[in-house]
Amino acid sequence: MSLLVVGSVALDSVETPFGARQDVLGGSATYFAAAASLLTKVSVVGVVGEDFPESQLQFLRARGVELDGLSTVRGKTFRWKGRYGFDLNAAETLDTQLNVFERFAPELGPRARKAERIFLGNIDPALQLRVLEQAERPRLVCADTMNYWIASKRAQLQELLPRVDVLMVNDAEVRQLAGESNVLKAAHAAQRMGAKAVVVKRGEYGALLVADGHSFYAPAFPLADVVDPTGAGDTFAGGFLGLLDRLDSSDPSALRQATVMGSTIASFTVEQFSLDRLRELDLAQVRQRFDSFRQLVHFDALPAHVA
Amino acid sequence: MSLLVVGSVALDSVETPFGARQDVLGGSATYFAAAASLLTKVSVVGVVGEDFPESQLQFLRARGVELDGLSTVRGKTFRWKGRYGFDLNAAETLDTQLNVFERFAPELGPRARKAERIFLGNIDPALQLRVLEQAERPRLVCADTMNYWIASKRAQLQELLPRVDVLMVNDAEVRQLAGESNVLKAAHAAQRMGAKAVVVKRGEYGALLVADGHSFYAPAFPLADVVDPTGAGDTFAGGFLGLLDRLDSSDPSALRQATVMGSTIASFTVEQFSLDRLRELDLAQVRQRFDSFRQLVHFDALPAHVA
Numbered sequence: 197m198s199l200l201v202v203g204s205v206a207l208d209s210v211e212t213p214f215g216a217r218q219d220v221l222g223g224s225a226t227y228f229a230a231a232a233s234l235l236t237k238v239s240v241v242g243v244v245g246e247d248f249p250e251s252q253l254q255f256l257r258a259r260g261v262e263l264d265g266l267s268t269v270r271g272k273t274f275r276w277k278g279r280y281g282f283d284l285n286a287a288e289t290l291d292t293q294l295n296v297f298e299r300f301a302p303e304l305g306p307r308a309r310k311a312e313r314i315f316l317g318n319i320d321p322a323l324q325l326r327v328l329e330q331a332e333r334p335r336l337v338c339a340d341t342m343n344y345w346i347a348s349k350r351a352q353l354q355e356l357l358p359r360v361d362v363l364m365v366n367d368a369e370v371r372q373l374a375g376e377s378n379v380l381k382a383a384h385a386a387q388r389m390g391a392k393a394v395v396v397k398r399g400e401y402g403a404l405l406v407a408d409g410h411s412f413y414a415p416a417f418p419l420a421d422v423v424d425p426t427g428a429g430d431t432f433a434g435g436f437l438g439l440l441d442r443l444d445s446s447d448p449s450a451l452r453q454a455t456v457m458g459s460t461i462a463s464f465t466v467e468q469f470s471l472d473r474l475r476e477l478d479l480a481q482v483r484q485r486f487d488s489f490r491q492l493v494h495f496d497a498l499p500a501h502v503a
Numbered sequence: 504m505s506l507l508v509v510g511s512v513a514l515d516s517v518e519t520p521f522g523a524r525q526d527v528l529g530g531s532a533t534y535f536a537a538a539a540s541l542l543t544k545v546s547v548v549g550v551v552g553e554d555f556p557e558s559q560l561q562f563l564r565a566r567g568v569e570l571d572g573l574s575t576v577r578g579k580t581f582r583w584k585g586r587y588g589f590d591l592n593a594a595e596t597l598d599t600q601l602n603v604f605e606r607f608a609p610e611l612g613p614r615a616r617k618a619e620r621i622f623l624g625n626i627d628p629a630l631q632l633r634v635l636e637q638a639e640r641p642r643l644v645c646a647d648t649m650n651y652w653i654a655s656k657r658a659q660l661q662e663l664l665p666r667v668d669v670l671m672v673n674d675a676e677v678r679q680l681a682g683e684s685n686v687l688k689a690a691h692a693a694q695r696m697g698a699k700a701v702v703v704k705r706g707e708y709g710a711l712l713v714a715d716g717h718s719f720y721a722p723a724f725p726l727a728d729v730v731d732p733t734g735a736g737d738t739f740a741g742g743f744l745g746l747l748d749r750l751d752s753s754d755p756s757a758l759r760q761a762t763v764m765g766s767t768i769a770s771f772t773v774e775q776f777s778l779d780r781l782r783e784l785d786l787a788q789v790r791q792r793f794d795s796f797r798q799l800v801h802f803d804a805l806p807a808h809v810a
Contacts, residue, residue, distance in 0.1 A: 213684075235809070282684045377520075377589045380725045401708035404725060413722040413799050418687045418711060442809055452802040479810060486805055492720050493800045495759040498793055502542070502749055503786060 198310065199441040201228045202241045202302050202327050203317020203430070205248070205266060209277040209291075210469065212284070214423045220470035221252045222276060224317035224340070225266075227427035230474040231434025231461040232315075233259040234482060236441040238434075239308050241265035241327075245273040245296045255475050265308050271296040284425045284466075285399035304330040313441045315433055316360075318342050321352035328359055336446055338362040338437055340429070346372050358390030361446070364433055366397045379404065380411075395436070395455065397429050405455045410448050414455045417463035417489060424469045428462040431474065435461035435482075460486045505617065506748040508535045509548045509609050509634050510624020510647075510737070512555070512573060516584040516598075517776065519591070521730045527777035528559045529583060531624035531647070532573075534734035537781040538741025538768040539622075540566040541789060543748040545741075546615050548572035548634075552580040552603045562782050572615050578603040591732045591773075592706035611637040620748045622740055623667075625649050628659035635666055643753055645669040645744055647736070653679050665697030668753070671740055673704045686711065687718075702743070702762065704736050712762045717755050721762045724770035724796060731776045735769040738781065742768035742789075767793045 201224075208222030225242045232238045239262040246268060253263060274297035278287040302323055309332045316324040316339040324339055331337075339360045345353060346369065353373075357363065363370075363386055371377055374385035383394040383406040393407040400422075402415035436458035443450045460482055467473045508531075515529030532549045539545045546569040553575060560570060581604035585594040609630055616639045623631040623646040631646055638644075646667045652660060653676060660680075664670065670677075670693055678684055681692035690701040690713040700714040707729075709722035743765035750757045767789055774780045 378727060378729070380727045384727075398708065401705065402720075402722065411725060411799060412802070413709075413725065414802075415709065415720040415722060418718060418720065420685060420687045420691075422685070439809070443806075449803050453805065456802050483805060483810060490802070490804065492718060495719070495721075495763050495797070496756050497797065498760065498790060499750075502746070503790060 197236055197312065197441045197444055198239070198307075199232055199236050199313045199315070199437055200239045200241065200304070200308050200311035201225045201232070201315045201317060201434075202324075203228060203315070203319060204274050204297055205240070205242045205244050206274040206276055206297075207248075208426060208470065209275070210424055210426050211279040212424050213280070213282055215469065217469045219275070222426060222470060223274065224430040226253075226256075227430035227465065227471065227474070228315055228317065228434040229256055229261050230471050231431035231465070232438030232441070233261045234461070234477065234479050235435070235438035235457075238262065238438070239265055239311060241302050241304060241308055243267050243269055243296050243300045245269065245271045248273045262307065265303075265305055269296050278426070280425060284422055287426070302327050312336070313437055314338070315437050316340065317430065321345050321349050321356045324356055325352060328356075336361045336437075336440060338364055338433065340364050340433065341369065343369060343372055354389060357386070360390065361392045362395055363391035363393070364395045364397065364436070366399070366429065370394065370396050380406070393451065395458075397432055399425070399428070403432065403455055403459055405451060407448065407451055412452045412455055414459045414489070415493065416459055417485065417492070419463060419467065422466045425466045427465050427471065431465040432458035432462040435459075456486060456489050457482075460489060504543050504619065504748045504751055505546070505614075506539055506543050506620045506622070506744055507546045507548065507611070507615050507618035507638075508532045508539070508622045508624060508741075509631075510535065510622070510626060511581050511604055512547070512549045512551050513581040513583055513604075514555075515733060515777065516582070517731055517733050518586040519731050520587070520589055522776065524776045526582070529733060529777060530581065531737040533560075533563075534737035534772070534778065534781070535622055535624065535741040536563055536568045537778050538738040538772070539745030539748070540568045541768070541784065541786050542742070542745035542764075545569065545745070546572055546618060548609050548611060548615055550574050550576055550603050550607045552576065552578045555580045569614065572610075572612055576603050585733070587732060591729055594733070609634050619643070620744055621645070622744050623647065624737065625652075628652050628656050628663045631663055632659060635663075643668045643744075643747060645671055645740065647671050647740065648676065650676060650679055661696060664693070667697065668699045669702055670698035670700070671702045671704065671743070673706070673736065677701065677703050687713070700758065702765075704739060706732070706735070710739065710762055710766060712758060714755065714758055719759045719762055721766045721796070722800065723766055724792065724799070726770060726774065729773045732773045734772050734778065738772040739765035739769040742766075763793060763796050764789075767796060
């Protein structure tokens, strides 16, 4: 079992109705690794600038995350600044400074090349393809993308999709990709473009898995206190792929459990700012909430006399 | 077993991205009865004008719906005109003509007074209270309401809620009622106002049941073709109460099954305009989709070695 993530490591400044934080740890690869490392061995490929506070990643090292592929180069670390209103489903981006991330050209070391499962975080699809060219024998490839790439790099995305086992996007992204407002039809269209399965992340409403011959819906865990939704999608991906890697399977049962694991870890992420909740999270807490999910959605079959 | 609905019987004019219909059958009591009558005996209390095309209700009579409480009075029938965009979760009301509904004062006949379960459709809470004053021994009372009453008749709503077993509202309504943006906190606030349980309808995202000591989430059934969402909420209520009445129970298992039954029948409603899909629906089709719901949300427990 081995899991690779390629994506951003960033410093975020975030404002929500419940508070604000400046230059805190963020980035898709960081969130992903924090979640997945609760379940399996993860390698990170990414880039930071000379200003990056390395000590912040210590908790990932302590969980066995392999950070050799995280290179430090001249310049400043990628910075994102955003704001959420009471509708915590949508962030308003106030500022994006790509900095060293602008020239990011992922290079996989010997171990990363042999990864069995790969998560391609939300980066230029040309770079996502570049990662797959270096990978030797991935058994499962999962990719995220965003509106910007769907609009500006459609050709590369269409080249990528047939090599993707699980496309993991939100409602708006799958609709934009397919040019279709109905989410189920849009997911089917993405499958026709080549993705074997599609996971549509729907924020506080949960996630829909559309796979070969079966569909599955996991609600989001109902929470009384959501403080900061940043990173929910990437920790969803981390829980999802972390569990598939741990189970060493992607059969229908594993895909369903992985979707719930994604929702489970994402539900912790949003309880505090940045990666604060993930730092202290352990697998026993995760298992407990996974079990609560079973309670949340369980119902009995109809008795035979209702006919 | 006996179920009473008090609400509107209307003529709707509806426009969606998929077509338009003029003066078609609508109204909360009509939708409710069409759904609930698949499962149990339903009585309707409402009012129509002299212009109402009685023959349109023939399919309800054929299903055993008791319409003695539907009175015809001088004047025109309640008319609603609305439009939906591609976001089918929210209707834009273009015109409302209350007509005979403006002077509606529900009177329960001898059989209606003895109903064991009552659905108070979305009418003035003062009228909802008037219904309960006439009811002799209801074992379960379920009430809907809307933004207009929450804003203008709060005192009457607060008098009603302690007499309500299940408050059935949408996201925006429970938020407005509680003055709280978080849906789970808002549902708990509604319980503190007196409602024993709360069902929050979330359109295409499903429904959340918050009851005494347990919560349950049913997704909406993923549909490739949604034509007209009008009546989805009232048929949800009809499926919900119809099943509770049929099972003669409101224990936790029955409440969960009822929530899924609500989602199931609502998922048929939206497949065609007006009550067109409900007219031809039978319990065998309903059972089959109920079973598909079980497939949709089923996942296995984590193996013990993931710890």
